[in-house]
Amino acid sequence: MSSNYNKFSLQTPWLSKSGVLTYDFCPRKFYLKKIEDYDLPESDALQKGIKFHNWIDELFDNIDKSALINGETTIREEYKRHFPDDFEAIDKQEVDLYTNFIEMEEERWEETENKEDFFPIKTEEFLSDEDLMFHGAYDRLDKYGEEDGEDVHIVYDYKTGSYKNYRESNYRFQLCGYRHLIHKNYDKYNVKYGGIIFPKEKRIWTEELKTRSINAFEDRVKRTRDSILDRDFSKTGYCKYCDFDIYCR
Numbered sequence: 005m006s007s008n009y010n011k012f013s014l015q016t017p018w019l020s021k022s023g024v025l026t027y028d029f030c031p032r033k034f035y036l037k038k039i040e041d042y043d044l045p046e047s048d049a050l051q052k053g054i055k056f057h058n059w060i061d062e063l064f065d066n067i068d069k070s071a072l073i074n075g076e077t078t079i080r081e082e083y084k085r086h087f088p089d090d091f092e093a094i095d096k097q098e099v100d101l102y103t104n105f106i107e108m109e110e111e112r113w114e115e116t117e118n119k120e121d122f123f124p125i126k127t128e129e130f131l132s133d134e135d136l137m138f139h140g141a142y143d144r145l146d147k148y149g150e151e152d153g154e155d156v157h158i159v160y161d162y163k164t165g166s167y168k169n170y171r172e173s174n175y176r177f178q179l180c181g182y183r184h185l186i187h188k189n190y191d192k193y194n195v196k197y198g199g200i201i202f203p204k205e206k207r208i209w210t211e212e213l214k215t216r217s218i219n220a221f222e223d224r225v226k227r228t229r230d231s232i233l234d235r236d237f238s239k240t241g242y243c244k245y246c247d248f249d250i251y252c253r
């Protein structure tokens with residue numbers, strides 16, 4: 005299994021999903037971020053996202069699975085019991101994030117026939133593919149069900165922001181990337197589906213990852229790398245939506 009982090013450079017042009025999406029947004033922004041190493045201070049939204057991801061990551065390691073299965077505790081009790089000791093929500097939106105997620109998990113618990121399948125197989129795993137020079141960390145890998153007598157799996161990402169219809173192709177790209185990394189590193193999983201969980205809106209966007217999308221993922225990574233190596237760092241972004249405008253000349 006390959007899980008080393010390799011920093012991007014023009015000599016070792018490793019890419020991640022966020023590198024490709026940044027380049028697609030604006031090649032100049034990619035240059036400023038990845039080559040000139042400019043960065044922004046963490047916003048409140050980013051801090052909330054990191055805190056939420058850390059909580060979920062530790063949650064599944066720590067909850068008492070047997071007590072849940074035996075009915076000695078509930079999802080609500082168990083999830084609340086594992087809030088970080090120093091947890092303090094910044095605002096109501098942040099409270100809603102956790103409350104909504106717990107409600108979504110209660111519904112999922114009710115709907116899951118075999119309670120063992122409720123728990124993720126893996127959470128927050130960083131993987132890499134040396135051949136494609138691509139790496140990334142997915143949030144959660146679950147059993148989705150059985151098809152033709154074989155287990156099939158689903159990979160999930162959590163987003164603390166809102167679902168955006170115009171970002172669906174990016175969601176698909178990201179999930180195909182995680183699928184690619186899981187298949188490259190493990191023989192035993194068949195990741196046929198992908199999902200993005202938006203607790204803020206109590207919404208899950210799920211899709212079967214089709215061959216066309218899987219091929220498009222690899223093509224997009226290679227095409228982006230070729231453009232980077234051709235030193236195409238043109239200013240072709242949407243400047244009015246860009247948080248790097250303070251660095252850009």
Ligand code: SF4
Pocket residue numbers: 029030031032033239240241242243244246247248249252253
């Ligand atoms: S301000 Fe405009 S040109 Fe500069 S990095 Fe941002 S999107 Fe690109």
